[in-house]
Amino acid sequence: MTNHVKRSPVTDSSRLISHNVQADPTSQRVVEAVKARLCGDGNVPAATLEHQLGLVDRLSGFELGRFLLVNRGLDAYWTHRLVIHETDSLRQGMVSELEYLIFERLPAVLATRERFKIFRRELQARLKPGFVLASVPCGWMGDLLLLDYETYADVRLLGLDLDKNALDGAYQLANERGLARQVQLHHADAWEMDLNANVDILTSNGLNIYEPDNERVVSLYLKFFNALKPGGQLITSFLTPPPTLSNESPWDMNATTPTLLALQQLLFVQIIEVKWSSFRTHSQTREQLERVGFRDVTFVNDRGCMFPTVIAKKPS
Known part of the structure; x- marks a missing residue:
C-alpha cells in the first residue's frame, strides 16, 4: 500500500x-x-x-x-x-x-443510499477520456471505483482521507475492481489539502454534515474550488433540516x-446522539458555494428531500 x-x-x-x-x-x-x-x-x-x-x-x-x-x-x-x-x-x-x-x-x-446512486449516475454521465476525478473524503471510494471505466482507461482517480483505515479499504476495493494502477490515495486533512487546480470533477459526501461551523464549511468549499480546474465541477451533498427544526424544511x-x-x-x-446533525437548507448551501466562486449551482433531490445532491461549476 x-x-x-x-x-x-x-x-x-x-x-x-x-x-x-x-x-x-x-x-x-x-x-x-x-x-x-x-x-x-x-x-x-x-x-x-x-x-x-x-x-x-x-x-x-x-x-x-x-x-x-x-x-x-x-x-x-x-x-x-x-x-x-x-x-x-x-x-x-x-x-x-x-x-x-x-x-x-x-x-x-434510504436517503443516503439513494444519494449514493445519484452521485454515481451524475459522475458516470460526466466522464470523459483523460479526466482526473477526486473523492474527498474518499472513504472506501465507492462513488468513483464502482463507475464503469471500460472506455476511460486513462482516467486518473484521487482519494483523500484522514482515516488510514478508509484508505486501506479504498485500496482493497481498487484492487478488486482492477483499478489500482489508476488510483492515487492521500492520507491528509481535507481542510489542509492542496490539489493545485488539477481536478476535473471532485466529489464529496459525509464531511459537511458533521461540521456545525458554517465558516469551516465555507473554507472547505474553497478548498474544493481551488482543487478544480477552470470549468471543473463539484458534486457534493448536504442534510436538510427536519420540519421540527426549521420552517424551511x-x-x-x-x-x-x-x-x-x-x-x-x-x-x-x-x-446514540449522532454527530451528523449539521443541517443546511438549499438556499444556505447555494450561498456558501457561490460565496467561494462556484456558479451554475443545481440540486438533485432524493425522494424525501432529506439528503440532496448539489452540483456546482468553477467558471472557465
Whole structure:
C-alpha cells in the first residue's frame, strides 16, 4: 500500500469528526454509560425509559449497533456497507428486527443510499477520456471505483482521507475492481489539502454534515474550488433540516411514515446522539458555494428531500 498512498505532514486521525478510530465497538462500558445518561433524565416517563433502555440493549446486540453506540457516527466501512446494500435484499427474520429496520427501512439510511446512486449516475454521465476525478473524503471510494471505466482507461482517480483505515479499504476495493494502477490515495486533512487546480470533477459526501461551523464549511468549499480546474465541477451533498427544526424544511413527509421517523429520531438523536446533525437548507448551501466562486449551482433531490445532491461549476 505504501506505493499508492502519499502522506501529508498532517495525518493525526484524532482530528476525525465522524468517528473514533480508537474506540472498542464491543465496549460494555459505553453501553452502561448510555443507559446512565438516559436514566438521568428525570422527565422521561417510566414506560418510555424502559423502551429506550431496551433499544440500547438491542443496539448492542449487533455489530453496526455497537459501532454507532460507541462512535456516534459512521466510518468508511459502515458507510460503504450501507450505501451498497440493496434495499429489500434482507428479509425479516434473517437478523434482529432492529438491525433489519436500520438497513432496510430507516428514512436516513434510504436517503443516503439513494444519494449514493445519484452521485454515481451524475459522475458516470460526466466522464470523459483523460479526466482526473477526486473523492474527498474518499472513504472506501465507492462513488468513483464502482463507475464503469471500460472506455476511460486513462482516467486518473484521487482519494483523500484522514482515516488510514478508509484508505486501506479504498485500496482493497481498487484492487478488486482492477483499478489500482489508476488510483492515487492521500492520507491528509481535507481542510489542509492542496490539489493545485488539477481536478476535473471532485466529489464529496459525509464531511459537511458533521461540521456545525458554517465558516469551516465555507473554507472547505474553497478548498474544493481551488482543487478544480477552470470549468471543473463539484458534486457534493448536504442534510436538510427536519420540519421540527426549521420552517424551511423541504422534507416530503409522504415519502416515509411517522412511525419510522419517530424510531429514527429516538435512535439517532436521543439514544446514540449522532454527530451528523449539521443541517443546511438549499438556499444556505447555494450561498456558501457561490460565496467561494462556484456558479451554475443545481440540486438533485432524493425522494424525501432529506439528503440532496448539489452540483456546482468553477467558471472557465
